Amino acid sequence: MTDAETLADRLASGELRLYELDDHTDAETAAAARRLYVERETGADLATVGEYAFDAGEADSNIENMIGGAQIPMGVAGPVEIDGSGADGEFFLPLATTEGALLASVNRGLSAIQDSGGATARVTDSGMTRAPVFQVAGVAEAEAVIEWVDDNTDRLREAAESTTSHGELLEIDPYVVGDNVFLRFIYDTKDAMGMNMATIATREASEVIEAETPARLVALSGNLCSDKKPAAINAIEGRGRSVTADAVIDRGLVEERLNTTPEAMAEGNTRKNLIGSAKAASLGFNAHAANTVAAAFLATGQDAAQVVEGANAITTMEAREDGLYASISFASLEVGTVGGGTSLDTQSEALDVLGLGGGGDPAGANADGLAEVIATGALAGELSLVAAFCSRHLSSAHEELGR
Incomplete structure (x- = not known):
């Protein structure tokens, strides 16, 4: 077997191209040779990039010209009780992100949901498109x-x-x-x-x-599908999973845990997420749903570019006598529990945390469950952020956490 040093020399001389290395050695050695070559050409130190847990050969369907792995901190929020069609029980939500305060925000929202009896979530439509x-x-x-x-x-x-x-x-x-x-x-x-x-x-x-x-x-794709682009057709007709999560947060919890009132949150949501979004002609009428969707996608091996459609969500809030009714409805949350990046080691482990890895019984149940858990996490993030700006604690929270 040709060693990485020799292969890097052959790359430098032009004898081999980056993509040809897999024909001359195993996947791990090919990655090491590319990494060494790039280090020589750019002066970068890729020692940490070269430390990864998954098998390079098994990642062949996920990446070309591999040089290593990009590591993103992963945290967990929860637990939260979900009454769903695919997700039924208590769940921890793994989230991978570099945005400080996001996990704390989602966790605060999930705590309020949990202490109010949990959330309800349902996939209301499902269908992947190609046009x-x-x-x-x-x-x-x-x-x-x-x-x-x-x-x-x-x-x-x-x-x-x-x-x-x-x-x-x-x-x-x-x-x-x-x-x-x-x-x-x-x-x-x-x-x-x-x-x-x-x-x-x-x-x-x-x-x-x-x-x-x-x-x-x-x-084969005429862009009417529409994949990885903001599109009204997905907001109206749906793509992937259309899913809604809702909860009623006790009035006392809103006041004590979220430091505001149901009335203030309902007004804030209307003025910011609904009226403000309408004035901006936004396709997403929410505070920051993409934050939770992106972090969940990275953690569980989803196609990160489809966060574009995943942010296509509407958040509603209504003050009631017993507390605050809150919901988030996603039109086009494109998720799966088999295929793609779900088979990578860390992503597979994150799905195991949810108990939703692999094929469901019946078929489709696990992907439905994943959509419902993500929607519940996003609802928690909406509750926390709306409460933060209603109580004027948004900037102080970021300052306190040093972000």
Whole structure:
């Protein structure tokens, strides 16, 4: 086996390229050679980057040109009792972040929820999308293509599902813009986030459409899906899991633990999260849902770029006689408990903390549970932050924690 020093020399001479190292040695040695080469070229010290717990060979499907691992501090918030369809019981929520005060904020909110009897959470809709764009001669031809798709949905379902043992094609929604036909395929991907599953299945169905109609496939993704971009269609139609978590916080706890009142929090939420967001034409009507979503995604091996859609949430608060009703509704929380980064060692361990790793029984239950736990954590973060600005403690909390 060629050693890392020799391979780094061959990289420097141009004899080998970074991506070719895997053809000449094992994954660990290839990573060491790249790391050494980059150190020589840049003068950086990558000793800490080279200290990682996962197996480089097993990360082959997650990374190219690997040189090591990026470490992010991970904490835990909770416990909190959740009455959910997939998450039913008491949970600790692992969060990975570099933002000081975030864990403390979520933990404070979860404590208030727990001492008020816990949260309720439900996945209300589920479906991963992929929307290819086809060119046609004009609107008459577009109509003919859409009619053919409608008449042959079972045939397209058979083609799409031939590529997967788990995914199910639920429906195909058509959209026409001039000589463009967009077909938004919607899949039940069970416990997988399912983006790759949906892409491969849609490619198979698109080949049938091209063969049987005048439509010409331009792009397998026509951006009407819409993946990793702020999009109103996801806010309205949903993508991944649509999930809501709510709780009623006792009036005494709001006053003693959160240092404010239900009335003040309801007003603050309305003026900031609803009116302020509307004036900004925001797609997210919340205080900082992306904070909890991002930290949970990093901890559990989700696709971090999909925090864009994950921040697509609406927070509501209402003062009631017995306390504060609070909810957060996510339109497009794209999560999975199998595939992608969920198999990496630290991410797999974080899912084990939740008891939601791997496939659920029934299929899809674990991913539903993960969405419900994340939504509950985000609700806790909303409670804590809204309380902080209502009591004017936001800046002092950051100062106290030295952030």
